[in-house]
Amino acid sequence: MPGYRPSKRRRKETSDVELTLIPVMSLLVVLVPMLLQTAVFEQVAAVELNLPSVDTATFLEQPDPAEIKASLSLAVTNEGFQLISDEDVLKRLPLADGKFQFEKLAAELKGLKEKRFAHQQAIILLIEDEVVYDDIIHTMDECRPYFPGVSLADRIVPGEE
């Protein structure tokens, strides 16, 4: 078969099939604004609060020494974090540049979970009045992977009672 003449060959190359994209376009033009309208960019989640029940109240009145010994508390104050178990301060994490050291807290909690409180699920946050809500939520976030039962407690300032 003899080759095409150059002019003919060229014409064949240029005549490519064109997709009819216009209907797709109109579909997208309708769908995208619709989805944009219904889109929820900031999803709201919930943090469940473990409020002390009546049982805990009686527990507070007649403390079981073994349970007290095993309990773990984290005091959140204007000066930073304090990890407390049975009156002993296990670790102090002071503020750095006016901010809480959340990374160090996470590392500390991980270490405690591995060594001393392997079967412990609960942690009590003792929070001072001036601590900002954002920091509380952040602290609870750091505690949750290691101690899922996070309870909030009012920090009892010594000498107030």
Add this chain to the structure above:
Amino acid sequence: MPFSPSKAKKHRRKGPKEMSLQITSMIDIFTILLVFLLKSYSAEGQLVQIAKSISLPESTAIEDVHPAVAVGFNGNALYVDGKLLIDDVADVINSDDLLIEPLYAVLSQKAESLKAVAEVSDEVDFTGEIILQGDRNVPFRLLKKIIYTAGQAEYVNQSLAVYKGE
């Protein structure tokens, strides 16, 4: 001149060429947008309405929010179910009393009416669920009082509303 212009070029010069939009790239953009939007699409929509003046803190929590009584508060005001209840919370923060009287009155009234409905209806139950929507800059002192007040008004299933973060 060794080459004369080709026939095609000669032809093109004569009349306007048929216009065709370059739609392909536009479709690419729209397809990516569509996929992204479909991914973030939730059929439920937003169940709880958050006031614009309240910026919730971000958290890693993933639990879903159930519709319930909502108490919103920031450094200035306190809302119950979107209605302004206290327009200056400074007094509330500074008072020594743990109970916030107006909030207690509204909440216990809501609890009572809900209980009355629960008595005659099988579908409604009083579970004492309440959502606390706090601004991220609120001090714990206010949060504590609201938790206490809600607890006194028999709303014991409390949860804190947060934005899902990374």
